Structure formats: C-alpha cells, structure tokens
Amino acid sequence: MTAASKTVSDVIHSHFGKLTRAEKQLAESLLDNYPVSGLGSITTIAENAGVSTPTVVRMVQKLGFKGYPDFQSHLHQEVEATISNPIAKHDRWASNAPGTHILNRFADAIMGNLRQTLSALDTATFDSVASLLSDRKRGLYFVGGRITGALAEYFFTHMQVIRPNTALLSSNSSSWPQYVLNMNPGDLLVIFDIRRYEQEMVSLATAARKRGAEIVVFTDQWGSPAAKLARHTFRVQIEAPSAWDSSVVTLFIVEALIEAVQSSTWDETKERMKTLEGLFEQTRLFRKLS
Amino acid sequence: MTAASKTVSDVIHSHFGKLTRAEKQLAESLLDNYPVSGLGSITTIAENAGVSTPTVVRMVQKLGFKGYPDFQSHLHQEVEATISNPIAKHDRWASNAPGTHILNRFADAIMGNLRQTLSALDTATFDSVASLLSDRKRGLYFVGGRITGALAEYFFTHMQVIRPNTALLSSNSSSWPQYVLNMNPGDLLVIFDIRRYEQEMVSLATAARKRGAEIVVFTDQWGSPAAKLARHTFRVQIEAPSAWDSSVVTLFIVEALIEAVQSSTWDETKERMKTLEGLFEQTRLFRKLS
DNA sequence: ACTGTCATGAAAAGAAATTTTCAGCCTGCG
DNA sequence: CGCAGGCTGAAAATTTCTTTTCATGACAGT
Numbered sequence: 001m002t003a004a005s006k007t008v009s010d011v012i013h014s015h016f017g018k019l020t021r022a023e024k025q026l027a028e029s030l031l032d033n034y035p036v037s038g039l040g041s042i043t044t045i046a047e048n049a050g051v052s053t054p055t056v057v058r059m060v061q062k063l064g065f066k067g068y069p070d071f072q073s074h075l076h077q078e079v080e081a082t083i084s085n086p087i088a089k090h091d092r093w094a095s096n097a098p099g100t101h102i103l104n105r106f107a108d109a110i111m112g113n114l115r116q117t118l119s120a121l122d123t124a125t126f127d128s129v130a131s132l133l134s135d136r137k138r139g140l141y142f143v144g145g146r147i148t149g150a151l152a153e154y155f156f157t158h159m160q161v162i163r164p165n166t167a168l169l170s171s172n173s174s175s176w177p178q179y180v181l182n183m184n185p186g187d188l189l190v191i192f193d194i195r196r197y198e199q200e201m202v203s204l205a206t207a208a209r210k211r212g213a214e215i216v217v218f219t220d221q222w223g224s225p226a227a228k229l230a231r232h233t234f235r236v237q238i239e240a241p242s243a244w245d246s247s248v249v250t251l252f253i254v255e256a257l258i259e260a261v262q263s264s265t266w267d268e269t270k271e272r273m274k275t276l277e278g279l280f281e282q283t284r285l286f287r288k289l290s
Numbered sequence: 291m292t293a294a295s296k297t298v299s300d301v302i303h304s305h306f307g308k309l310t311r312a313e314k315q316l317a318e319s320l321l322d323n324y325p326v327s328g329l330g331s332i333t334t335i336a337e338n339a340g341v342s343t344p345t346v347v348r349m350v351q352k353l354g355f356k357g358y359p360d361f362q363s364h365l366h367q368e369v370e371a372t373i374s375n376p377i378a379k380h381d382r383w384a385s386n387a388p389g390t391h392i393l394n395r396f397a398d399a400i401m402g403n404l405r406q407t408l409s410a411l412d413t414a415t416f417d418s419v420a421s422l423l424s425d426r427k428r429g430l431y432f433v434g435g436r437i438t439g440a441l442a443e444y445f446f447t448h449m450q451v452i453r454p455n456t457a458l459l460s461s462n463s464s465s466w467p468q469y470v471l472n473m474n475p476g477d478l479l480v481i482f483d484i485r486r487y488e489q490e491m492v493s494l495a496t497a498a499r500k501r502g503a504e505i506v507v508f509t510d511q512w513g514s515p516a517a518k519l520a521r522h523t524f525r526v527q528i529e530a531p532s533a534w535d536s537s538v539v540t541l542f543i544v545e546a547l548i549e550a551v552q553s554s555t556w557d558e559t560k561e562r563m564k565t566l567e568g569l570f571e572q573t574r575l576f577r578k579l580s
Numbered sequence: 581a582c583t584g585t586c587a588t589g590a591a592a593a594g595a596a597a598t599t600t601t602c603a604g605c606c607t608g609c610g
Numbered sequence: 611c612g613c614a615g616g617c618t619g620a621a622a623a624t625t626t627c628t629t630t631t632c633a634t635g636a637c638a639g640t
Contacts, residue, residue: 114401240545
C-alpha cells in the first residue's frame with residue numbers, strides 16, 4: 001500500500017528523521033549506489049551496511065513494507081522501470097565521477113539533454129510538424145545562423161531528396177528578401193535559432209508571416225524571440241560541459257522528423273530516390289569519361 | 291571464470307544452439323526483458339518461463355556458472371553497470387515495443403549507438419586527435435560528402451573560431467586540387483565519409499598523404515576505404531530505425547573534440563573569441579547605419 | 581543508584597530457495 | 611517392437627535466507 005507511486009528512495013528519505021542510528025547507517029548504504037545495492041539478499045545488504053539482519057527487517061517494516069521480500073520486489077520494479085525506459089531517471093550519475101574523460105562527461109550531458117528535451121516535447125507538436133513537412137503542396141524553406149547553419153543544411157539535404165519544392169536560405173541574410181518574395185501562403189519556414197539569437201531571424205519570420213507562411217522554430221530552452229511568431233516550436237536542451245552549446249539533441253529531432261516524413265510518404269519518396277540514384281550514377285560516368 | 295567480460299546475454303546467445311527445448315524456452319524468457327527478468331528467485335523465473343526449477347539450475351550450469359546464485363550475481367553486476375553508467379547497455383530495444391512513438395524508438399537507437407561507439411572508441415585516439423587539432427602550426431582542412439558535408443561545416447565553423455589556419459573544402463570535388471596544392475607536411479585533413487562512400491575521398495586522401503598531410507577519418511562501423519590512409523579513424527555506429535543513417539553520434543564526437551581542443555588552448559582561444567565578438571558587434575553596427 | 585525504555589545483534593525458528601535424486605517420458609534407432 | 615539415451619519435472623534433501631525471540635547494553639528520567 002505504502003510506496004505505491006513514490007519510489008523506495010523517496011520513502012527512505014521521508015522516513016529518514018525517524019530512523020535510529022543503525023537504521024540510518026543502513027539507509028545510507030542503500031541510497032549510496034541506489035537502487036543496485038538493494039538487489040542482493042538481506043544478509044548481503046546487512047553486511048554491506050555493517051548492521052544485523054534484524055535491523056534490516058525492522059527498518060523495511062518501519063518504512064511500510066510487509067517484509068524484506070516486499071521491499072525488494074518494489075526495488076525490482078524500480079530497476080525495471082529505470083532500465084527498460086531509456087529516457088529514464090538518470091539523475092543519479094550527474095554529479096558523480098568528476099574526474100572522468102571528457103567523452104564520458106559529454107555523454108552524460110547529452111543523455112541528460114535528450115531526456116529533458118523529450119520529456120518536455122509534446123509528440124503532438126512533433127507529429128504536426130512532420131505532417132506539415134510531408135505536405136508537398138507547401139514550399140519548404142530552411143534557415144540557420146552561424147552555428148546552426150549546418151543543421152539547416154543537413155535537414156535541407158535530406159528533405160530535398162524526399163520531396164520537391166525545398167530551399168535552403170544562405171546564412172548570409174542579404175539574400176533572404178528574394179526568398180521571402182517567393183513564399184506563398186501555407187509555405188513552411190524552418191528556423192534554427194539558438195542563443196546569441198540572431199536579430200535578423202525575427203525580421204525574417206515577420207516578413208514570412210506577412211506572406212502567409214507557417215513557421216517552425218528550433219531553439220533552446222530559453223527560446224528565440226522568433227519563437228513568438230512560430231506555429232510550432234522545438235525547445236531543445238543544449239547545455240554541454242563545454243564553452244559551446246551542443247547541437248546533438250537538435251540533430252536528433254531533425255533526424256527523427258526526417259524519418260517521420262519519409263515513412264509517411266514512402267511510396268512517393270521511393271520513386272524519387274531511385275531516380276536520384278540514377279542521376280548520381282550518370283554523374284560518376286561523366287567524370288570517368290572526361 | 292566463464293563469462294568474465296562477456297555479458298550473460300552474450301553467454302546465453304553463444305550457447306543457444308546447444309540448449310534443449312525447455313532450456314531454450316527459459317533462455318527466451320530471460321532474454322525477453324533482459325536483464326530484469328532474471329532479478330527474481332529461481333522459482334519466479336522458472337514459473338515465468340513455464341519450466342521447472344531443475345531446468346534453470348541445469349541451464350545456468352551449462353552456461354558455465356557455478357549455480358543459480360553465481361548466475362544471478364553476474365546479472366546483478368550487469369544491472370549495476372547498466373544503471374550507474376549512463377551510456378548504458380540498451381541492446382534490448384530492437385524488436386520490442388513496436389507501438390511506441392518514433393521519437394522513443396529513435397532515442398533508443400541513438401543511446402545504443404552512443405554506447406557502442408564509445409565502448410569501441412579508444413580514448414587515446416581521441417586524445418591524439420585532439421592534440422593534433424590543437425597544434426596551431428598545422429593547417430586544418432575539413433571535408434565531407436553529400437550528407438556529411440554539414441558535419442564538416444559544423445566542425446569547421448567552430449575550429450575557425452578557436453584557431454587560425456583552418457579551411458573547409460567544398461563538397462564539390464572539382465575545387466579540391468587547389469587545396470591539396472596548399473597543404474604542407476604535418477597539416478591535418480579531417481574527412482567525413484560514411485556509407486555510400488564517395489570514391490573521390492580516396493583520391494583526395496592519397497593526394498594529401500603525398501603532400502605529407504596527416505589524415506583523420508570519421509566513418510561508420512564498416513569503414514570508409516579512405517580509412518586505410520588515415521593516421522586516426524573514428525568508427526561511429528550510425529544505425530537508426532530509419533531509411534537514413536544517423537549522424538547524431540558523429541556530431542557528438544565532433545563536439546567533444548571541439549571542447550577538448552578549446553580547453554587545451556583556452557588562453558589563446560579566449561583572446562580570439564573576444565576579438566571575434568568585437569567584429570560581430572561592428573558588423574551589426576554597419577547594418578544599422580546603412 | 582535504580583528502573584524503564586529502547587536499540588541492537590546473536591541465535592533459534594521458520595520459511596524459502598536451491599540443488600540433488602530419481603522415475604516417467606519421449607525420441608531415435610536397430 | 612523394444613531398448614538406449616537423454617530430457618524433464620516431482621519430490622526429497624540441502625542450503626540459504628528471513629523472521630522472530632530474547633539477552634545485552636546504553637541512556638534518560640526518577
């Protein structure tokens with residue numbers, strides 16, 4: 001009954017004040033390297049904590065469990081939840097292991113970003129954007145800033161293969177007006193704008209809106225000013241143990257969108273890709289001949 | 291002794307052919323929702339698999355464990371590694387959970403890619419490349435293919451800020467010779483080449499080598515032919531539940547390298563960034579005035 | 581100093597889990 | 611058809627784990 005939705009860790013914390021010395025010692029041993037330390041038998045964890053087995057039994061009963069097996073089965077469920085859900089609660093490792101290699105610290109940060117971004121991301125938004133992108137009647141325009149330009153290009157390169165009517169705006173803003181001129185109502189402008197937001201993005205978005213275009217913005221957790229003009233916004237967690245922001249999670253969403261669009265229009269796309277393959281082949285032949 | 295470095299899952303797979311009917315049934319039950327399903331008592335898992343407890347004992351002994359407790363303690367260690375290491379082992383996801391959203395399936399795949407890539411990646415390689423990139427006496431050249439061009443650009447954009455003497459080769463191979471002409475011995479050519487390997491990359495690498503340049507290649511698990519000419523190679527896991535390959539992990543390594551270079555030359559970089567900020571400021575003023 | 585209360589662990593009792601034994605059963609082969 | 615060999619699970623035997631009981635000791639209040 002107790003500890004139905006709360007985690008065992010929560011239960012321990014909330015009872016911590018009422019625990020006796022040996023029980024506190026045991027509780028700390030359990031929380032240290034939680035929840036794995038509670039996987040073994042009562043004998044094992046009693047030894048690890050340096051207390052007797054009756055202490056363990058008394059404590060878990062004090063925490064509201066029927067007995068040690070009951071306690072352990074709760075723990076097992078938690079481990080299961082943690083392991084089988086990849087976006088699971090990995091808050092633990094965050095601060096630990098400070099001296100590790102930059103690769104590992106980066107990996108930690110990225111996983112955290114991914115988890116946070118996904119938990120804050122509405123799948124409905126994602127699906128809506130995917131369906132907008134899939135609509136071949138809409139013209140598609142991509143634009144990014146100094147750093148995010150590469151992401152816009154990546155997105156564009158793929159979408160160009162999948163569907164027609166796609167354009168990449170150069171990161172040089174002087175050429176933007178001519179693109180805006182060509183926009184029709186219902187066209188889609190995909191903007192990448194993360195911090196050190198570029199002023200011109202707002203102007204571009206405003207102009208595009210006036211032409212009746214829909215806007216999708218990829219930005220960070222603080223939000224580009226252009227997001228106010230957007231139909232849909234992806235707020236991505238971009239923090240990294242670095243002087244630079246991380247674009248990894250943004251790229252992740254881009255790739256997922258590419259796949260979503262691709263699979264929703266596979267029949268049409270298949271033909272395009274075949275044709276494209278043929279064109280590449282021809283180009284190669286050209287070169288060999290020349 | 292057995293199953294020291296191999297995971298329990300590996301051991302089961304490698305013995306699978308030699309297992310009897312009931313044992314196969316048990317093995318599948320264990321692998322399904324692995325490794326959580328093996329957390330309970332021998333009685334529990336026997337029931338879940340629909341076999342008797344002696345079958346369990348016989349099988350784990352056949353797998354090379356001393357007995358069920360031995361088997362289980364190995365499993366515990368794996369769970370521990372999985373949970374406390376964020377680059378956790380997520381080999382599972384593959385076929386399971388078909389009804390989940392593309393975002394989750396993608397996330398699973400990316401985590402798997404990241405883990406596999408990192409476990410196969412030698413930190414010494416990483417550190418060597420970082421130090422090559424940090425050496426300002428070496429000229430730096432970046433090149434990518436049709437898809438990976440965006441990654442080359444991303445890498446280039448950052449390195450250009452951090453250090454001088456950096457160039458991005460256009461993805462159009464016709465302009466490559468002039469870059470090669472300018473290469474000096476000790477210069478560094480960073481090549482991105484993933485499957486549907488581009489023929490020209492090998493020619494480029496060969497020409498660069500003749501000029502005395504060092505080569506670093508980012509490729510996939512199968513390996514670009516250009517990797518044979520490289521001093522260092524990053525083999526990245528790129529599989530995604532998509533018709534396209536994933537560049538997320540490649541970008542991850544790029545970002546980690548950027549940070550490694552940046553932090554190793556922070557004093558010099560700081561000045562450059564300040565100057566750059568000033569230049570951007572001026573550009574903005576220009577625009578406002580005009 | 582005495583007494584009651586409580587925490588604690590040793591040890592016994594009880595309850596599981598694990599392993600072993602063994603008989604039934606199927607399968608393949610002569 | 612009969613038999614050998616191996617798979618399988620019921621049940622017994624063994625080991626281990628879990629819970630309870632109880633003696634000890636620490637400590638606070640009288």
